[in-house]
Amino acid sequence: MLALFGVDVNPDDVVNETTKRVIVTVIVAAITSTATFFAGRWYGRYVAGRQWHSKEFLDRIIISLNIFSDGYLKIRTVMERSIEEVFLNRLAVEKVNAAARATTVENPIMPIAKADRWFILNFVLNAVAEHFVDGQIRLDAGQPVTKVRYALFLTCELVGEERIRKVRAMLVRADVLEAFPYPDSLPKLENVWHDNRVLTLRKAAALYKTEPDHFLTLEVCV
Known part of the structure; x- marks a missing residue:
């Protein structure tokens, strides 16, 4: 005790x-x-379950090349990531989500506030640039490369209940936006639902002339 x-x-x-x-x-x-x-x-x-039934995956971003070649529109995926992997800031993610939900059938390009456009797009540009660094090194080494100037912009297309809706970063040659080849007609399509993409690119071409700060340009070397 x-x-x-x-x-x-x-x-x-x-x-x-x-x-x-x-x-x-x-x-x-x-x-x-x-x-x-x-x-x-x-x-x-x-x-x-909610995402699957609504076909809305707004926590994902697809970055794609939109190519007009041989009379066709060809859409090729560069990468797909979660938006947190691309927009490395919580507030930026919230702004992207809000802009994605504000798009309409008539206006698929994300309505990002003017003061935020460069900062939001620069996150995507940095992610894209990582994929093409080999060409830049060859250029720096004095090796022959082909240079292509692309415009980059953000959309969230509404294309019907049967289609998946995601945040999309689109790359299209800047000269194509400057003189869009299909202002009132369609190219040949690899898939019938790609007609919506032509409408989106048509809208982008018009916006590129009036509000170019909705876009960032980058030179890709291959």
Whole structure:
């Protein structure tokens, strides 16, 4: 028996009380962690289900080349990422999400505030530039390369319930936007639903002349 502050204390009682507290703490932590894990999984499945049924995946961004060649419109994916991987700032992600939800069938180009356009687009430009660094190194080394000047802009097309809706960054040659080859007709299409893309590019060509700060240009060397 120990005398603590004038009070007799049984050491076994102290050990037992400490052990009980440790056990309770461990049990509470385990229950909390388990509940958090299953709640997180449930919420993740809930969000995934909503996205699947609505065909809206606005947490993704596809960057694509839009090519007019041999009389065809050819759409080729450069990369697909989560928007957090491209827009490396929480506020930028929120602005992109808000602009994506503000697009319409008639106006598929994302209405980004004038003060934010360069900063938002520069995130995408940096991601794209990583894919073409080999050509820049060959240029710097004095090796022969082909240079192509592209315009970059953001859209979120509304093209019907059966089509997937995502944030899309589009690359199209700047000279194509300056003199769009299909102002009132369609090229040949690899897929019938690509007629919507022609309408988007037509809108972009008009906007490129009036509000060029909706676009960033980059020179790609290949």
